[in-house]
Amino acid sequence: MHTNRLIPRHAFAMSCALLLAAAFGAHADETCMSPFMPKLTGQEDYVYVWTLGVEGLGDGSDKLVTVGANPKSPDYGKVVSSTSVGGRHEAHHGGFTDDRRQLWLAGLDDGAIFVFDVAADPAKPKLVKTITSFEKDTELAGPHGFYALPGRMLVPGLSNAKDRDGRTGIAEYGNDGKFVRMSWMPKDAPYGYDARVQPRLNRMLTSSFTGWKNYMRPLGELMGDAEAMKNFGNAMVVWDFHARKPLQVLEVPGAPLEIRWALQPDHNYAFTASALTSKLWLVEAAKDGTFKATAVADIGDPSKTPLPVDISLSADDRFLFVATFMEGKVRVFDVSDPHHPKVVHEQVIGRQVNMVSQSWDGERVYFTSSLLANWDKTGEDNEQFIKGYRWDGKTLAPLFAIDFNAAKLGRPHHMHFGQKSFYANQVEAVPAT
């Protein structure tokens, strides 16, 4: 394996001590879904929100909340259904299977995986299976996401079951829920976070965050622990996807999180944002097939630790939305020239914001507020919401908002889109001409 440079584990202790609300984004927007999965290209009817339970709020359990998203429906901007899974598992991320019939959702604390059938009734997904053997199956802890591969799910971990530190790997499960295999991250880049595939190049990129010991600790306590603050990832790994073998380690300091491959056919590059250093990174393929990572823009003022978390790239590879948790803000970069991104819009969404998901046509953008149960802001700053906006290429106009505190639902995190006609297999009426 070619290693660009070994990265000191403590390289970011100082900056971490400042911001340490490390980052957690997701990968739910329609434009960043697995290339092995069909996309919803029209109006979504529902946004499925994987929500952390809060003790004393409603039933206190993690739950999948279905929000109406079609303005033609009477349930627009309202909670359509809510299904609790029982208990709090640090609800975090999820993903559809390759046929989009099932939505898998995970808890970062105990590794529980909840499988919902979405196809039978897209308005009310039904919990059909719970996988409780993740740690035993894989030796990993903290299943972070689900990325559809043909016939199976790719599940990058955040930690391991032995010492719950940051060394981790990538698991695979069949669509039937049976464990298939696990690949450890390379020893010189042991942390994990996101995993995304560009099948055209047979390359997978992975990014890096921190282990269970850190992400489950109260933020203030963690920030005061200098040793713990050394344990964050500073690298991305380029893999031979088909062989599941690491090829190259790229130095990307400061916990690079979400990865977004460009979607246009000739664009052999991806973006990521480093949470702790507040940089936008371009990861591009050279003619010889190797990759390099270059910091191409600051995200806000890094000295003020805006904490970029989730990012979302438009299908035309023009606009990149970057949410910064501490600022509660979104910045929209024009990345038409990927080496020279320019901020074309910025807007405060709330007192805290984490995830941003856009529709395939880029016209609708949704935000949720929660990062991690122990890392969310407190008091009046602890707003918990989903907010929908319309993007016209210049600004974001509010469409609807739901207060998850007032609704006694919890902390909304990962979003996925649903569409009735997709599951109905019905030709829609053709308007008369």
Add this chain to the structure above:
Amino acid sequence: MIAALALAMAGLLSAGSAFAADGRDAAQGAAQHAAKDRPPLRHGDVSYTFGIGAFTPSYTLPAAGSYELPTIDTVADHAVVDSSGKETTLSKVIGNRLAVVSFIYGTCGEATGCPMSTAVLHRLDAKLAADPAIARDVALVTVSFDPARDTPERLAEMQKQRASGSSWQFVTARDEAALRPLLDDFGQSVSRLRYADGTWTGVYRHVLKVFLLDRDARVRNVYSVGFLHTDLVLNDLETLRLEKPR
């Protein structure tokens, strides 16, 4: 480098419930979908988007045998009907060989759906025919999930297109009741696309999948629109041939 193979990333998908259990379908729907008062199907009605533009693989394959193909699933044996109309089973068709199994319906008109998988299997068939040593170890099987229209006679017509000396078999099931457990076992969901009044359009939606089986009926890889090409499948077949018996 793998020869560039332009595969549009739009393809058929299966979104809804697995094969509908309403027995009226195949022949009845096929007749109804031809009704002249129906609006023509639009591209977006039939196909779904997987990505943007053409899928043109451009990379060097890892060496055969240098990587693992873990077991994803194990499939049971299922009754099928071959192109002569004879009732047999999938395992008898495959025999003690590795297998590449595709699922199609013969009237599929989506270029990046069934025709694409069949085209890849034709290229694979030709390459196998040129290498009898490998060909002896490999069964190509195409299963039609449209038994009413893809009769044994039609399957025989398709089978005639295979390479000289090829053993590529085209099969289907006796009826939908016999087909359903086979599709479920492979995880190959298939749904009928219907008009608003419930009448079948004659079109199926399904996720394009091709399955690689080892000699013990274990699924060792699954290929879909974004990762189905001849050289990759051949590489995987060679990887399985190089494996020591388990």
